Amino acid sequence: MTSTDQRYGLARSVTLPGPLRLDGGVLLSPVDIAYETYGTLDPDGGNAILICHALTGDQHVASNHPVTGKPGWWTRMVGPGKPIDPARDFIVCANVLGSCMGSSGPASVNPATGRPWGMAFPVITIRDMVRTQAMLLDHLGVGILKSVVGGSMGGMQALSWPATFPDRVRAIVVIASTARHTAQNIAFHEVGRQAVMADPKWRGGDYYGIGGEATDPPAAGLAVARMAAHITYLSEAGLTEKFGRKLQARETKTFGFDADFQIESYLRHQGIAFVDRFDANSYLYITRAMDYFDLAEEHGGQLARAFRTSKARFCLVSFDTDWLYPTAESRAIVHALNAAGAPVSFVELSSPFGHDAFLLESPELNRVVDGFLKART
Amino acid sequence: MTSTDQRYGLARSVTLPGPLRLDGGVLLSPVDIAYETYGTLDPDGGNAILICHALTGDQHVASNHPVTGKPGWWTRMVGPGKPIDPARDFIVCANVLGSCMGSSGPASVNPATGRPWGMAFPVITIRDMVRTQAMLLDHLGVGILKSVVGGSMGGMQALSWPATFPDRVRAIVVIASTARHTAQNIAFHEVGRQAVMADPKWRGGDYYGIGGEATDPPAAGLAVARMAAHITYLSEAGLTEKFGRKLQARETKTFGFDADFQIESYLRHQGIAFVDRFDANSYLYITRAMDYFDLAEEHGGQLARAFRTSKARFCLVSFDTDWLYPTAESRAIVHALNAAGAPVSFVELSSPFGHDAFLLESPELNRVVDGFLKART
Known part of the structure; x- marks a missing residue:
């Protein structure tokens, strides 16, 4: 060094x-x-x-x-x-x-x-x-x-x-x-932890290879956790200004469960992008540290x-x-x-x-x- | 009649x-x-x-x-x-x-x-x-x-x-x-829907028996959805008054991932109790109707x-x-x-x-x- x-x-x-x-x-x-x-x-x-x-x-x-x-x-x-x-x-x-x-x-x-x-x-x-x-x-x-x-x-x-x-x-x-x-802060984190732990791929946290790499991590659960947390990072007014009830590129509702609203696809993107760069167990440990604070x-x-x-x-x-x-x-x-x-x-x-x-x-x-x-x- | x-x-x-x-x-x-x-x-x-x-x-x-x-x-x-x-x-x-x-x-x-x-x-x-x-x-x-x-x-x-x-x-x-x-209302519901759909037991919504009974429904995902929604039903002040940072019966933190705080066990209970009385697909459909409103x-x-x-x-x-x-x-x-x-x-x-x-x-x-x-x- x-x-x-x-x-x-x-x-x-x-x-x-x-x-x-x-x-x-x-x-x-x-x-x-x-x-x-x-x-x-x-x-x-x-x-x-x-x-x-x-x-x-x-x-x-x-x-x-x-x-x-x-x-x-x-x-x-x-x-x-x-x-x-x-x-x-x-x-x-x-x-x-x-x-x-x-x-x-x-x-x-x-x-x-x-x-x-x-x-x-x-x-x-x-x-x-x-x-x-x-x-x-x-x-x-x-x-x-x-x-x-x-x-x-x-x-x-x-x-x-x-x-x-x-x-x-x-x-x-x-x-x-x-x-x-606060209780509300803890509550949001607990939802995230439960989302991770509810993912069968979490496997009690034992989803790593020998070197700590994760080839099949609990990505779905971690993405849900990130989505829930992300809402708390934004203001209601900011969300309304940025997304409101604006639909995706298509002009009318699909009457289905695709991401019709821009806020839906934005949140899904936030969830998916996050799992590429973050470890689910680390998310559990760090949220715990914050809740204990x-x-x-x-x-x-x-x-x-x-x-x-x-x-x-x-x-x-x-x-x-x-x-x-x-x-x-x-x-x-x-x-x-x-x-x-x-x-x-x-x-x-x-x-x-x-x-x-x-x-x-x-x-x-x-x-x-x-x-x-x-x-x- | x-x-x-x-x-x-x-x-x-x-x-x-x-x-x-x-x-x-x-x-x-x-x-x-x-x-x-x-x-x-x-x-x-x-x-x-x-x-x-x-x-x-x-x-x-x-x-x-x-x-x-x-x-x-x-x-x-x-x-x-x-x-x-x-x-x-x-x-x-x-x-x-x-x-x-x-x-x-x-x-x-x-x-x-x-x-x-x-x-x-x-x-x-x-x-x-x-x-x-x-x-x-x-x-x-x-x-x-x-x-x-x-x-x-x-x-x-x-x-x-x-x-x-x-x-x-x-x-x-x-x-x-x-x-x-609003965008924030939709966002919370979308988190819930993604939690349900992320549960492998959801099976694209095809988890019913012949008569519509669900013996192995996506309970974990639905419980997470309910937990996230439940936070929005309560005020921050109400949560603080009711739970604050109060610990469960034990007197000190466990330094583990059990429900240490009362708010955690309360939310977990809300999630678990809900899945006994509600159908996950109905949750998807009704939240969608509300978001479309x-x-x-x-x-x-x-x-x-x-x-x-x-x-x-x-x-x-x-x-x-x-x-x-x-x-x-x-x-x-x-x-x-x-x-x-x-x-x-x-x-x-x-x-x-x-x-x-x-x-x-x-x-x-x-x-x-x-x-x-x-x-x-």
Whole structure:
């Protein structure tokens, strides 16, 4: 490994011996971490920014996805001239523990058996993901982070950072996120998990070949799970604006069960495209981690206590049409930060696009993040 | 058939020769209609009230369900001393066309083959359901209805009545409903249909025995569909109040995939209980009918035109936490009725229970319906 590699978007992975003690009590060893870095770490190590990805995201934040060939998932925020800029920042983005893009997860090989873990992989938490990121930063020689930035589940990790490693991060950006999963959040995830598990091809999670490849995965169940989740990422108004009751190319209803409405074929496409790039068991594990997430519960039931020893300043952003993690959830975090005496700025942005807004073109979001990261403390 | 049977809640069915011309162009013959009546038709025929049921409802509005043994689904509204009272009213409730409680549907025998229709059953519409109800009323000797009353999909039928048979109904009660399915409504239903169709036991809808019984139906897929739909019937606030993040009886998380949270086991129960009483193909057909529903589209794109020749007065009720058919949908109907010059009263009631509120104890709802039905015109 060279720490000053000049290629833009350097995909790497590292196997660390661990063991990593997980919240569930299991000792995980070894720990594979797949990650990308952009830019160069300053000699004083002061320019490192960790970006945390969402449920189905990955380390390819600003470089092409190796499976789909599509541009990185946050090139609007990360790249030359963007708020997070490799010319200035040393940017690290790691595939979360439990995922399927190279980090340890249910498709990884269980050293005890020599075969893929499947459902024998230990259940993980958001905090376990954060601990894994800290192990990677140790490996990269990064001590204190300039900032941790994340949207959605990435925001959960960003929030968990100052609670877990209060001395290692100076600024936190939390976008379209929450400090705990509500009953409705859990309910939608449970529907998705049940859809996967109802697929006979799931086989109790044991659908991998020797190397963890899945030639006949529970694609139908995972597609249904993705479709249900996708509805929660979009606003009702956005759906109406984009699709309304518009029919497919044909002009009249078919009086059949083909996708008559554009929203139907859009959702079916979302489901089908997803299964090509994501592992069903990883979907189970990561949704579980999100449902378990309750930062207050980890700190005696008081969210403010999670930030008691934090030395970071915070930036919270919500979107007015996000009904998955509505503004009220961000506001609850802000109140807790206020109670803890932590510096925090908070803005609710207007967007027709619901939860997905954090991934879309948003000059306001870029201005907020840019201003926050550049501010002198 | 005796038209003055004194038993409370008389379950009957009739096979009418038809043919019924469906909106999709098919001529359906014969047409089975399972129904219940309560009370006695006045000699002048002026006291007949038709109650229309919702997606998974049935004709057992105020008498025990033959499969579950549970009380009728609307005993809070229909019964002695209730707003709709068999001592005063002749109450008719029919299982909708396409359903599975005795009326013609995909589990019925196709006379052309002598075997169950399955997916060869024609796609139906809300208006087709209404036409079937009119055939039943002809059979029962009911000319003009005192009222048509319905909630949710029942409200769609109630709205469709004055548009389809303007001379046959004097009062319309529409509760927690809409004049058209939105993109988000369609999206949730499409997830449910895909869940059913993804179940290998669905077998293209051909899972019946000779008589229409289903010994090995696509239960897993239908349960997932029900779970997803069920979330939309409840409000976020109601879920939080009822379940929050409360764990099951055990005190700590299991770090596994059992139902740790109460909301998970509740949803699983909802899914499992549903498949015992409902047919998966009927679920496909009825959700399709709801998605096709757009009363304005049936009348040149102007909702007011649907009520142009109506002679009825209207009562609209919405619930403030109903996000499936929010108050704005009822308001749009009220505006159209105003434009059509139809008498209408409208109230938004407050409830923590979301869409399901129309089925629950609600003294305010009872007062509104009681007052409206008793008002002199």
